[in-house]
Amino acid sequence: MQGKEPSNQFVQVHTPLDASRKAYEEYERNDCQCGQTKEQRIVNGSDVKPAHKYPWQVGIRENDSENYMCGGSIINDRYILTAAHCVTDKNNKPVSLKDLSVGVGDHISTSTKDDGMFTKTVVVKQIIVHNNYKPKNYDNDIALLKLFEPISLALSPDVGTICLPANDDKTYENINGTASGWGTIKNNGPQAEVLQETMLKILDSNCNGNSREVTENQLCVLPIFGDTCHGDSGGPLVVFEEPHYTLVGITSFTFVKCNDNYPTVFTRVSKFLQWIEDNTKDGLYC
Template sequence: ICGSSLIGNTRSVTAAHCWRTNTFQARQFTVVWGSNALMSGGTRVVTTNVVVHPQYNANNLNNDVAVIRHNSVAFNNVINRIALATGSNSFAGTWAVAAGYGRNGDGSGSSNPGKFQANLLVITNDVCRQTFGNTIVASTLCVSTAHGSSTCPGDSGGPLAVGSGNNRQLIGITSFGTQWCARGFPAGFARVTSFASWLSSQ
C-alpha cells in the first residue's frame, strides 16, 4: 500500500520506492481517487506507466520520487489536483498535514481500511541529520513527530501539504522514517520544491 497525490488529470506523484526497490519491482498500480475507504468506492484506474526519477537511489532513498501516468480523471468536488510547491521556502517551523492508509502505530500489523491524517511540524535538515546523518540532503524535507503523530509503514508516497482549499500546496512526498513510527523520531519526505520542475515536465 502506498499513497499518491493527483497533480493533473493524467498524472499523480508517489515515492519511487513504491514502484521499485533493490529487491522488489511492482508490475502495476491501482490508483484510487475520491474515497476515504481503501478497498471500496471512488474512481479506480489500473496503470503500468510509472516514471521513476533518473537519480533515484534505492539505497539511501535520495530522489525518492516517481510520476504515475494514468487515464484522465475528471475533477469534481471530491477529486482535484494539488499544486506543487515551488521557490526557496524551506517550510521549517511550518505545520503541515500528512495523509495515508498506513499503520496507526508501532503495534498495528497492517494498513488501515480508512485514511488517517496527521499534523506535523517541519524541522530543519540540520536537526534531521542528528537522527539520519548524511542521508539527509538538500532535496530532503523532515518533520518532527514529537507530538505523538507520524507517518508509518503504508503511508509512503502520500502527501505532506500546507494551506487549505484552492491554496493547498504539496510540499513533501512521504519517503522514510525509522522502524518505529510512534517513538518521536523524525520522518523524511522528498522536498517538492526540489523536484517541481521535473514533475511538471512529466
C-alpha cells in the same frame, strides 16, 4: 491489471471523445482549482472529516490487495505523484503494470460503495521513476504514475489536484504540515480502513541532529500528535498557503520506528519541479 479496462462498478471517468481537446481543457481549467480541501490511522492520527477533505489523495494497490500499500497525490488530470520505493522492485526496476492500480476519490479503503459519487480504480499506463533514485538512502525518492485515462477534474468535488510549490525558495522549516494516508496505526499493526491525517512540524536542515542521514532533496518532520507509518509512503505532506494547500513533501522513510520521537523524512517536492514539468507536459494542471 494489464490491458484491462476499469471495472464497470465505478463511475466512468470522463474522457473527451471528440477532437476538441482545447475546448475540453478550457472547461476543465475553468472548473477546477488546485489545493482546495472539502471543508464543512496514521499512528495516533484521526479520521479525515469530512470524507474527501483532501481530494488529491489516492491509494496505490498491488496485486489486487485489499489494502493500499502506498499513497499518492493527484497533481493534474493524468499524473499521480508518489515515492519511487513504492513502485520499484528489489532490483530498483519499476514493478509490473499489471500488478498496479490506483484508487481515486476513496475514503474507506476496503469499500467501493461507501464513499459517495466518485470512487474509482484507475489503470496505470506508465511508471516514471527518477533516474537518480538511490534506495540506500532514499535520495530522489520520487515517481510519477501516468494514468490510462485522464481524470475529469470538474466531475466531482470529491476529486481534485494539489498545488505544487511555486519555486524552491522556501524551506518551510518550523511550519506545521498535514500528512494523510491509510498506513498502519501502530508498528506492526493493522492498516487503517478510513483515511487518516496527522499534523507534523517541519524541521530545519539539522533534522534534530540527523543531518548526515538526509540530503538536500529531503526534509525532516517531527511528530506532533502522530506519525506516518508503513503503508503511508508516497502520500502527501501539505501546508496551507492562502488560498490553497501546497504539496511540500512525499512520505519516504523513518529512522527507526513510527512515532518514536525520531524525525520522519519526506522527499522535498520543490527540488523536483523541473523534473515533474518535463515528465508531465501532456497533463492538464488547474
